[in-house]
Amino acid sequence: MEMTATAALQVIEDVTGPEEVTGPDLEAAERAAREFLQALGVVVDSEGTRDTPGRMARGYAELLSARPFRMTTFPNDEGYDELVLARDIPLRSVCQHHMLPFVGVAHVGYLPGARILGLSKLARVVEHYACRPQVQERLTKQVADHLAEQLQPRGVGVVVEAEHTCMSLRGVRATGSRTVTSTLLGTLRDDAASRQEFLALTGVQR
Incomplete structure (x- = not known):
């Protein structure tokens, strides 16, 4: 199937397919980050780490989110x-x-x-x-x-x-x-x- 240049730029190739291109679910990512850190023995309910799962989720969302352009x-x-x-x-x-x-x-x-x-x-x-x-x-x-x-x-x-x-x-x-x-x-x-x-x-x- 042929695509325009603009559409092609919205496709995440090789790693994920076009049908999987969606915005990040930050709430789900934060929950998963909290469980991940806890599984590694990291305390996530102290004053210094309470917001760490959310920061992790937002940080990776930024790293993995391409901006559209022409x-x-x-x-x-x-x-x-x-x-x-x-x-x-x-x-x-x-x-x-x-x-x-x-x-x-x-x-x-x-x-x-x-x-x-x-x-x-x-x-x-x-x-x-x-x-x-x-x-x-x-x-x-x-x-x-x-x-x-x-x-x-x-x-x-x-x-x-x-x-x-x-x-x-x-x-x-x-x-x-x-x-x-x-x-x-x-x-x-x-x-x-x-x-x-x-x-x-x-x-x-x-």
């Missing part, structure tokens, strides 16, 4: 054909395996075709796909694929650098370790010079 594009009247790159877009998401945050930056670029994109929308696309339980590899590809589908550029490049608290706060506790993932499409994948320029400008290839 992909604003404009005719490329001047025929601009060089790389457009937004570096260091702040990124925060939640690891789907442990439900712990991972934070970092995304570098998103494209080689324009017939249309150019409002620059703020590069950050909006990153935010949209980050606001759900994620793995970094899928997030990187989703951002690139969405731009390629909606903008039809000559090439798309996305690099994500993030620190995963599921790795830095537990398990091996590798504090400061950053994971880097990339997806390159079109000319930025197939042409060595264009690929090198993109990676150099992101700072990944020095």
Whole structure:
């Protein structure tokens, strides 16, 4: 079934289906958070923790709620054909395996075709796909694929650098370790010079 760009942005892909996209039930989430903390031996009826389940529920609701937006594009009247790159877009998401945050930056670029994109929308696309339980590899590809589908550029490049608290706060506790993932499409994948320029400008290839 084909969808408009606006409808597509309201679908939570891979992790949940379109029929499951609903607003958060904060009361149910608070009750569940209270039971979860109690099951772990956390006292939740002291002055300092009485409101913690509610804060937990609201915090995760914010982390997992994407804001709707439109992909604003404009005719490329001047025929601009060089790389457009937004570096260091702040990124925060939640690891789907442990439900712990991972934070970092995304570098998103494209080689324009017939249309150019409002620059703020590069950050909006990153935010949209980050606001759900994620793995970094899928997030990187989703951002690139969405731009390629909606903008039809000559090439798309996305690099994500993030620190995963599921790795830095537990398990091996590798504090400061950053994971880097990339997806390159079109000319930025197939042409060595264009690929090198993109990676150099992101700072990944020095």
